[in-house]
Amino acid sequence: MSGQRGGSPYAPHTPDETAEMLDAVGVDSEEDLFDIPASVRFDGEFGLDARSEQEARRHVGDLLGANDDLTEFLGRGHYAHYVPSLVDHLSQRSEFITSYTQYQPEVTQGFLQVLFEYQSMLVELTGLEIANCSMYDGATALAEAALLADRARSVDGTAVLVPENLRTAQFEVLENYLGGQDLHVETVPTVDGTLDVDALREAADADTAFVYAENPTVTGAIEESLREIGDIADEAGALFCLGSDPVALSLLQRPSDVGADVVVGDAAALGVGHAYGMGLGLFACREEFLRQVPGRLVGASEDQNGVRAYTLTLQTREQHIRRERATSNICTNQAWVALRTAIHAASLGPQGLVDLANDMVDLPRALAADLDAIDGVTAPVHDRHHFREFVVAVDRPAGEVCEELETDGFAVHQVGDTEIQVCITDVNEHAADDLVAAFEEAL
Amino acid sequence: MNYDQARWTHDDETYEPLLSEKGTRDVEVESSLPDDLTRDSLELPELSEPELARHYVRLSEQNYGVDSGPYPLGSCTMKYNPKFTEDLAARPSAAVHPDRSEESVQGTLGLMHGLQDQLARIGGMDAVTLQPPAGAAGEFAGIRIAAAFHEANGEGDQRTEIVIPDSAHGTNFASAALAGYDVVELPSADDGRVDLDALDAAVGEETAALMLTNPNTLGLFERDIETIAETVHDAGGLLYYDGANLNALLGRARPGDMGFDIMHYNVHKTFATPHGGGGPGAGPVGVVDRLADFLPDPHVRQTDDGVFETYTPENSVGHLHGFAGNWLVLVKAYAYIARLGDDGLSDASAKAVLNANYLAERVPYDVPHGPFHHEFVASAGDQDAADVAKRMLDYGVHPPTTKWPDIVPEALMTEPTEVESKRSLDQLADAFTAVADEDDETLHAAPERTTARRIDQTTAARNPRLSWQALDD
Numbered sequence A: 001m002s003g004q005r006g007g008s009p010y011a012p013h014t015p016d017e018t019a020e021m022l023d024a025v026g027v028d029s030e031e032d033l034f035d036i037p038a039s040v041r042f043d044g045e046f047g048l049d050a051r052s053e054q055e056a057r058r059h060v061g062d063l064l065g066a067n068d069d070l071t072e073f074l075g076r077g078h079y080a081h082y083v084p085s086l087v088d089h090l091s092q093r094s095e096f097i098t099s100y101t102q103y104q105p106e107v108t109q110g111f112l113q114v115l116f117e118y119q120s121m122l123v124e125l126t127g128l129e130i131a132n133c134s135m136y137d138g139a140t141a142l143a144e145a146a147l148l149a150d151r152a153r154s155v156d157g158t159a160v161l162v163p164e165n166l167r168t169a170q171f172e173v174l175e176n177y178l179g180g181q182d183l184h185v186e187t188v189p190t191v192d193g194t195l196d197v198d199a200l201r202e203a204a205d206a207d208t209a210f211v212y213a214e215n216p217t218v219t220g221a222i223e224e225s226l227r228e229i230g231d232i233a234d235e236a237g238a239l240f241c242l243g244s245d246p247v248a249l250s251l252l253q254r255p256s257d258v259g260a261d262v263v264v265g266d267a268a269a270l271g272v273g274h275a276y277g278m279g280l281g282l283f284a285c286r287e288e289f290l291r292q293v294p295g296r297l298v299g300a301s302e303d304q305n306g307v308r309a310y311t312l313t314l315q316t317r318e319q320h321i322r323r324e325r326a327t328s329n330i331c332t333n334q335a336w337v338a339l340r341t342a343i344h345a346a347s348l349g350p351q352g353l354v355d356l357a358n359d360m361v362d363l364p365r366a367l368a369a370d371l372d373a374i375d376g377v378t379a380p381v382h383d384r385h386h387f388r389e390f391v392v393a394v395d396r397p398a399g400e401v402c403e404e405l406e407t408d409g410f411a412v413h414q415v416g417d418t419e420i421q422v423c424i425t426d427v428n429e430h431a432a433d434d435l436v437a438a439f440e441e442a443l
Numbered sequence B: 001m002n003y004d005q006a007r008w009t010h011d012d013e014t015y016e017p018l019l020s021e022k023g024t025r026d027v028e029v030e031s032s033l034p035d036d037l038t039r040d041s042l043e044l045p046e047l048s049e050p051e052l053a054r055h056y057v058r059l060s061e062q063n064y065g066v067d068s069g070p071y072p073l074g075s076c077t078m079k080y081n082p083k084f085t086e087d088l089a090a091r092p093s094a095a096v097h098p099d100r101s102e103e104s105v106q107g108t109l110g111l112m113h114g115l116q117d118q119l120a121r122i123g124g125m126d127a128v129t130l131q132p133p134a135g136a137a138g139e140f141a142g143i144r145i146a147a148a149f150h151e152a153n154g155e156g157d158q159r160t161e162i163v164i165p166d167s168a169h170g171t172n173f174a175s176a177a178l179a180g181y182d183v184v185e186l187p188s189a190d191d192g193r194v195d196l197d198a199l200d201a202a203v204g205e206e207t208a209a210l211m212l213t214n215p216n217t218l219g220l221f222e223r224d225i226e227t228i229a230e231t232v233h234d235a236g237g238l239l240y241y242d243g244a245n246l247n248a249l250l251g252r253a254r255p256g257d258m259g260f261d262i263m264h265y266n267v268h269k270t271f272a273t274p275h276g277g278g279g280p281g282a283g284p285v286g287v288v289d290r291l292a293d294f295l296p297d298p299h300v301r302q303t304d305d306g307v308f309e310t311y312t313p314e315n316s317v318g319h320l321h322g323f324a325g326n327w328l329v330l331v332k333a334y335a336y337i338a339r340l341g342d343d344g345l346s347d348a349s350a351k352a353v354l355n356a357n358y359l360a361e362r363v364p365y366d367v368p369h370g371p372f373h374h375e376f377v378a379s380a381g382d383q384d385a386a387d388v389a390k391r392m393l394d395y396g397v398h399p400p401t402t403k404w405p406d407i408v409p410e411a412l413m414t415e416p417t418e419v420e421s422k423r424s425l426d427q428l429a430d431a432f433t434a435v436a437d438e439d440d441e442t443l444h445a446a447p448e449r450t451t452a453r454r455i456d457q458t459t460a461a462r463n464p465r466l467s468w469q470a471l472d473d
Helices: A015-025 A053-064 A085-091 A109-126 A138-152 A168-178 A197-203 A226-235 A287-292 A319-325 A335-372 A398-407 A429-442 B049-060 B084-089 B106-123 B135-152 B170-178 B196-202 B225-234 B243-248 B289-294 B327-362 B385-394 B422-436 B440-445 B457-462
Strands: A159-163 A184-188 A208-214 A239-244 A262-266 A281-285 A297-302 A308-313 A389-394 A419-423 B024-028 B041-045 B127-129 B161-165 B182-186 B207-213 B238-242 B262-264 B285-287 B299-302 B308-311 B376-379 B411-414
Touching: A015 B327, A015 B422, A053 B084, A053 B106, A053 B327, A085 A335, A085 B049, A109 A281, A109 A297, A109 A308, A109 A335, A109 B041, A109 B049, A138 A168, A138 A208, A138 A239, A138 A262, A138 A281, A138 A287, A159 A168, A159 A197, A168 A184, A184 A197, A197 A226, A208 A226, A226 A239, A297 B457, A308 B457, A319 B170, A335 A389, A335 A419, A335 A429, A335 B024, A335 B041, A335 B049, A398 A419, A398 A429, B084 B327, B106 B127, B106 B243, B106 B285, B106 B299, B106 B308, B106 B327, B127 B289, B135 B170, B135 B207, B135 B238, B135 B243, B135 B262, B135 B285, B135 B289, B161 B170, B170 B182, B170 B207, B182 B196, B196 B225, B207 B225, B225 B238, B238 B243, B243 B327, B285 B289, B327 B376, B327 B411, B327 B422, B385 B411, B385 B422, B385 B440
Parallel strands: A159 A184, A159 A208, A208 A239, A239 A262, B161 B182, B161 B207, B207 B238, B238 B262
Antiparallel strands: A262 A281, A297 A308, A389 A419, B024 B041, B127 B285, B262 B285, B299 B308, B376 B411
8 A cells, every 4th residue: 555565556445444345345355356267367476676656766767867968950750849838837737637538528628628729720720621639640640641531532543642751660650551451552752852743743643542742841841842742633533631740830831722631740849849759640631521530529519508618529430439430440549749739839829830930941041051061061952941950961971970970969860871861940959050060070 | 525626617608718719819921931832821829828827727627637536437447647657757868859879769778678578577478569659559550460470371361350349449340440351240148258159150260360358348357268269279360468458467367378469558557657638648569479570660679788779570560650659658657667566566456356346346236247357337227327427427526438338238337446445436336326316307417516517419510610710600
């Protein structure tokens, strides 16, 4: 019991209470309640030590302490922006974090309203009418979007077209999700980090089910041909899916204006920071796909007094009701992460979001110019506008340069034999000059 | 009971107003980019920090969590979430980027390796991947691994079916279908367990796997598990363990010892990481040796020199998450296991099972099957289980899971977990007893004491309004 060794510190039973309860149930010991045949009964030990809270805390702290303290100039799908203290304090309110899925709406109005507000902010950011209240991450959201295409379209195509520079992990998630369905993935060449529109036009035909483009792309390039891409997808009878994130969406072309049917991405760019890849899958789409949408939806309704109130809705799409005919298998999603993202977005407000997004254009431009001034460095490699990140060419083996930068305390991506990708945001801009100096030294 | 929700009312039409109703601003978007690459404007709420703090605090006061009171949702395992694990997950050293060099994140990889090892021991499995970001994602990962295994044996085209008992979680069916399999539903026997004759008839050379929850969703241990395993294995299929109910077995039985080949762990259930209003969770998957080669990429191992590194198993199914899963959740799970150890985990199961049996003894409703492990399913009989649930809210407790599994009429699926005291269980039982004596009219009128009264779900579904933009329609 609490405070003692030898049992669960979170089970409140005193020995007397345990005895009373055993008596009430009519058994002599807890072991008598385990209806497990002797042949499969486990009599061994796991060999796991119990620790006091202080010891457990020190143990985990020591373990994590083995991570090097580096200044990260890393992005490629996982981004950090400064998360205001407000987000931590409010999201840690225990009524939020210790609650479950809102199956009893009358006692979960608070969380339902937060999720309704989250959906609404995505509707404004994407220009699409429907947003769900989370998928796991950008990769699984993309995969769910491709599956939506399979369910929602009238034509028979089976090809899912993605840029050739799609991150490997994202490509593999997509293949796993499509593996059991009548769909397959094909890649489209890229130019300067953006989709090769002519190649896409060649590739898109009656067999195309789905066309995916990113803005910004994985190399940080801003895609300049979204309308054309949307038109090509449309002509082929395919769904056009755009990958982005809430900060980029605050500034760049509105997905609805370029013909996007679905928007996916990692919304955790707001609210989480670097968390070894833990994300929040953004999913928004046009209204006509409402009944094919994967995941949970919160809707407004009224209570018995006629006052507006919120509830999970259209649950007949979901696995707990529809089982094998559900629009997805998702149950536990990323609701609390969505809450953090919503609070972060609200704390920035529209002008704050636009200002932050503008910094994500100006900071890489300035950093690229400084790096480009170094002998042996070309930055950016791609002749495009950039958002947060860009590719740098170096005239030494990139692996060696990255190692030297790491010795100097900086983490960057190696993306080719002589190419390095650098990501700059509000959380590392204070170290930009030091990074430039470290590049200078390495070359 | 004394739990009351805050009732922040704005006027007759809203409780706490929406952010958008408190004030929005439509800003014109200007930038150094060419105009045709940017949007024209952005309209979103704009509030001061103090206003936001009040907004979210008020909303939190209209929400029920485990820290608010008992939360006996069957199969959801809502137990107390230790606070210190939150502090650990918030450490800057946990907040690293996934593309860092392996040498520079030895702490992260070491913790992952440690958790893989802890989970393997607890489940009796040979290898564990931490990547799936939720239980259902774990199911899907497990099925993809099974599919890759059969494929490698040249039986990929032949084994097209997954067998699932009718009492199983809906995710089992959905995950199997997502992976492209036909679902064969297995009817339960009269005692609520797997019907062995029906099992014999259901499995064969088309069977890729049987997915089983043990103890099952009625809280009953599948005593014939060895026969079940033999039947499935003899047919060439694999046995999948749904870990949703593992909290009932810690230290008493291990899926690996029972003959299961693949399992997922719901760390947000068994290992007390917060559900957070519906997630994030994490659904690590354990497998026996012959399947280890198919695990997702990346997997973490330790070299002879003690260095942690990631590697791709030879026949890996590849990624099932864009990076390495819900990392911060994994940190909390590791810390929880490090806190409890053997004795604490074992005691958690002992008390969870004791609590379930004690409460089952005290509820006034018909409890059709027994003895129970961590949960039981009562039948509300003539009463509507949904109404019973709403009325329980008025007694200050969260109701159990209702109307599921549907093999029990008007089901009230109750899982108190180990963290409820005898006094708390008595209060829950008193609430059940009080409600059982009430008439339909009273039940239909419930709840009365919550922020919002009974919410009209039919209208919400018929006329979906899913954003504040849609409210004017």
